[in-house]
Amino acid sequence: MAKITLSNLRHSYLPSPSGPADYALKEIDLDWQDGGAYALLGPSGCGKSTLLNIISGLLTPSEGRILFDDRDVTDLPPDQRNIAQVFQFPVIYDTMTVRDNLAFPLRNRGVDEGRIAERVAEIAQMLEVEEMLDIRASHLSPDNKQKISMGRGLVRDDVNVVMFDEPLTVIDPHLKWKLRSKLKELHQRVRATMIYVTHDQTEALTFADQVVVMQDGEIVQIGTPVELFERPQHTFVGHFIGSPGMNVLPAEESDGAVRFQGRQVALEGAVTGQGGITQIGVRPEFVSLTDAGLPARVNKVSDVGRHAVVEAMVGDTAVKAIVEGELPEQGAEIHLAFRPDHTRLYRDGWLSTEAQT
Amino acid sequence: MKTENQKAWFFVLPVLFLVAFNALVPIMTVVNYSVQETFGNNVFFWQGLDWFEQILRSDRFQAALGRQFLFTFLILIIEIPLGIIIALSMPKKGMWVPVCLVLMALPMLIPWNVVGAMWNIFTLPKIGLLGYFLNDVLGIAYDMTQNPFAAWVTIIVMDVWHWTSLVVLLSYAGLVSIPDAYYQAAKIDGASPWKVFRYIQLPKMKTVLTIAILLRFMDSFNIYTEPFVLTGGGPGNSTTLLSIDLVKIALGQFDLGPAAAMSLIYFAITLLVSWLFYTLMTKDDAQ
Numbered sequence: 246m247a248k249i250t251l252s253n254l255r256h257s258y259l260p261s262p263s264g265p266a267d268y269a270l271k272e273i274d275l276d277w278q279d280g281g282a283y284a285l286l287g288p289s290g291c292g293k294s295t296l297l298n299i300i301s302g303l304l305t306p307s308e309g310r311i312l313f314d315d316r317d318v319t320d321l322p323p324d325q326r327n328i329a330q331v332f333q334f335p336v337i338y339d340t341m342t343v344r345d346n347l348a349f350p351l352r353n354r355g356v357d358e359g360r361i362a363e364r365v366a367e368i369a370q371m372l373e374v375e376e377m378l379d380i381r382a383s384h385l386s387p388d389n390k391q392k393i394s395m396g397r398g399l400v401r402d403d404v405n406v407v408m409f410d411e412p413l414t415v416i417d418p419h420l421k422w423k424l425r426s427k428l429k430e431l432h433q434r435v436r437a438t439m440i441y442v443t444h445d446q447t448e449a450l451t452f453a454d455q456v457v458v459m460q461d462g463e464i465v466q467i468g469t470p471v472e473l474f475e476r477p478q479h480t481f482v483g484h485f486i487g488s489p490g491m492n493v494l495p496a497e498e499s500d501g502a503v504r505f506q507g508r509q510v511a512l513e514g515a516v517t518g519q520g521g522i523t524q525i526g527v528r529p530e531f532v533s534l535t536d537a538g539l540p541a542r543v544n545k546v547s548d549v550g551r552h553a554v555v556e557a558m559v560g561d562t563a564v565k566a567i568v569e570g571e572l573p574e575q576g577a578e579i580h581l582a583f584r585p586d587h588t589r590l591y592r593d594g595w596l597s598t599e600a601q602t
Numbered sequence: 603m604k605t606e607n608q609k610a611w612f613f614v615l616p617v618l619f620l621v622a623f624n625a626l627v628p629i630m631t632v633v634n635y636s637v638q639e640t641f642g643n644n645v646f647f648w649q650g651l652d653w654f655e656q657i658l659r660s661d662r663f664q665a666a667l668g669r670q671f672l673f674t675f676l677i678l679i680i681e682i683p684l685g686i687i688i689a690l691s692m693p694k695k696g697m698w699v700p701v702c703l704v705l706m707a708l709p710m711l712i713p714w715n716v717v718g719a720m721w722n723i724f725t726l727p728k729i730g731l732l733g734y735f736l737n738d739v740l741g742i743a744y745d746m747t748q749n750p751f752a753a754w755v756t757i758i759v760m761d762v763w764h765w766t767s768l769v770v771l772l773s774y775a776g777l778v779s780i781p782d783a784y785y786q787a788a789k790i791d792g793a794s795p796w797k798v799f800r801y802i803q804l805p806k807m808k809t810v811l812t813i814a815i816l817l818r819f820m821d822s823f824n825i826y827t828e829p830f831v832l833t834g835g836g837p838g839n840s841t842t843l844l845s846i847d848l849v850k851i852a853l854g855q856f857d858l859g860p861a862a863a864m865s866l867i868y869f870a871i872t873l874l875v876s877w878l879f880y881t882l883m884t885k886d887d888a889q
Binding site for chain 1: 787791805
C-alpha cells in the first residue's frame with residue numbers, strides 16, 4: 246500500500262520528440278492517495294494506457310519521476326514495484342489449473358507453500374471461484390478468466406496498487422455489471438489503491454471515488470463523479486461525460502456581457518480572463534422549455550425512457566434539453582431557458598467563470 | 603424444413619475421378635503387385651502374403667528401417683529444439699523481421715536434388731570447401747565418401763541446414779501471435795525467463811509445433827533425393843535409408859513384388875507413427 250506520486254511526467258514513443266504533438270503524455274503531475282479507487286477516463290488514444298504502463302513499470306517515461314510513498318521507483322522493473330495489473334484480454338496460464346494460476350505470483354517470489362495455500366483459499370473465496378480451483382484455466386469462460394487474472398493481482402498482500410486496463414472489454418454485457426460490483430466490493434475489502442482505466446463513463450463513474458479525465462495526453466480534470474458532472478473544468482469533460490453531453494455553444498463577449506445568438510445569457514459568476522475562443526457550456530439537464538426566453542424550433546424529439554431529449558435549433562445552432570412530462574411536436578416554435586447557476590463560459594475550452602459562493 | 607437429395611454426389615464426382623486416377627488406381631496397382639509374382643508379359647502368379655513375410659524377415663529391410671528411424675530421430679531431436687531457439691531469438695518487430703524471414707526461407711526454396719549436389723560438392727575431401735578446410739586446414743580426417751560416420755554427420759547436417767527453417771517459421775508464427783499482455787503479466791507476476799517459456803510460449807506454440815513435428819517426421823521418414831544425391835546410400839549401405847533401398851529393389855533389381863510389399867509396409871509405418879504423434883500431442887486438448 247502506498248501513495249503514488251507522478252511528478253513532471255512526460256512520455257514520447259519517438260526517440261527525439263520535437264514538439265508537444267510528439268508526446269503521448271504531456272506534463273503529468275498527480276498524486277494517487279493510498280487506498281483510493283480511481284478511474285482514468287478518456288477516449289481511445291488519449292494516453293491513459295501509456296500512463297498506466299508507466300506506473301506499472303512496463304514503460305519507462307521519457308521525463309519525470311514516479312514515487313511510491315516518496316521512494317523513487319522510476320527505474321525499477323514491474324516485478325520489484327509490487328503492483329498488479331489486469332489487462333483488457335484475460336491473461337491466464339492455459340496449462341495450469343486455476344489454483345496454480347493464483348499461486349503463480351507467490352511461488353515466483355518464494356513464498357512458502359503453507360502461506361500460498363492460505364492466500365489462494367482466501368482469494369478464491371473472495372472471488373467466488375472455489376469450486377473451479379482444480380480445473381484447467383483454459384476451460385474457463387471469459388468472465389471467470391478475467392476473475393482469475395484479477396485474483397493473481399490480489400493474491401499478494403504487499404501490492405501497492407492494482408491497475409485495471411479496460412478489464413471488461415471482452416465480457417458479456419450481463420456479466421459486466423456483476424463483475425463491476427464485484428470489483429467495488431473487492432476494493433472495500435482489500436483497501437488497496439485501485440486505478441481503473443476505461444473509456445466508458447458508466448464504468449468510471451460507478452467504480453471510482455475520484456475520476457481523472459484525460460484528453461490528448463493531458464489531464465483535463467480530476468474530481469468526484471458529481472464534480473465532473475456539475476462543474477466541468479473543460480468543454481471536453483462536459484461533452485465526454487453525460488448522456489447526452491453538455492451543450493457547447495458559440496458565444497460572443499462584449500462589454501462584460503456574454504451573448505448567444507445575439508441574446509445575453511446569465512452565467513454562474515463573473516467572467517475571468519479575456520480573448521480566445523469563447524463558448525457557453527450548459528448541460529441539457531439545465532435547459533428547460535419556457536414561455537419566454539430563447540426562441541427555438543424543435544428539430545428532433547427522442548424518448549429515452551424516463552425522460553426525453555429535445556433538440557431545438559436556436560438560429561443555426563442545435564441545443565439539447567432534457568424534458569420530462571409534456572413533449573413539444575417536431576417543428577414547434579418554443580422558448581428555452583438556461584439555469585444561470587449551471588451556465589458557464591469556457592475560454593479556449595477551459596472554464597472561465599467564477600464559481601458561485 | 604429439411605431438404606434431402608443425392609445431388610451432392612454429383613458435385614463430388616469430378617474430384618472422385620481425379621483422386622481415383624492419381625491415387626487409388628496407382629495404389630491398387632501396388633497392392634496388386636505385392637501379392638503376385640510376374641516374369642513379364644503380363645503373366646502373374648498368386649503369391650499371397652509371401653512378399654510381405656520375406657521383406658519383414660529380411661535383415662536388409664530391418665537394417666534400412668533401423669537407419670531410417672535413427673535418421674528421423676536424430677534430425678527431429680536437433681531441428682525441433684534448434685528451430686525453437688532460433689525463433690525465440692528472432693526480432694519480433696522492426697526492419698530486421700522481413701530480412702530474417704527471407705533468410706530463413708531461402709534453404710527451403712532450393713530444390714532437393716540441388717541441395718544434395720551442393721552439399722556433395724561442398725563436402726568432397728579434396729575439392730569441396732568444407733572437405734578441404736576440415737582435412738587440410740584443421741587436420742581432421744573427414745571423408746564422407748569413405749567413412750560411414752562422416753557420411754551420417756553430413757546427411758544430418760544437410761537436413762538440419764535444409765529444414766530447420768520450417769520449424770523456425772512455424773514456431774515464429776506461434777510466438778508472434780502471443781499478445782504483449784502475456785509478457786507484461788508475466789513480468790508483473792515475477793516469472794523467470796524459463797517460466798515464461800514453459801507456461802506462455804511453449805503452450806502457445808503447441809499447435810504449430812505439432813504440425814512442425816508431423817511434417818518433419820513425414821518428410822524425413824520419406825526422404826530420398828538429398829541423401830541419394832549426396833552419398834548414394836553409401837559408403838557401403840551405411841546411409842541407405844528406406845526409400846533409397848526401396849528404389850534399389852524396385853528399379854535396380856526390378857523385383858516388383860517385394861518392392862510393392864515394402865512400399866505398403868513403409869506406407870503403413872509412416873501412417874501409424876504420424877497417427878501416434880498426433881494423438882499423443884493433441885491428447886491434452888480433448889480432456
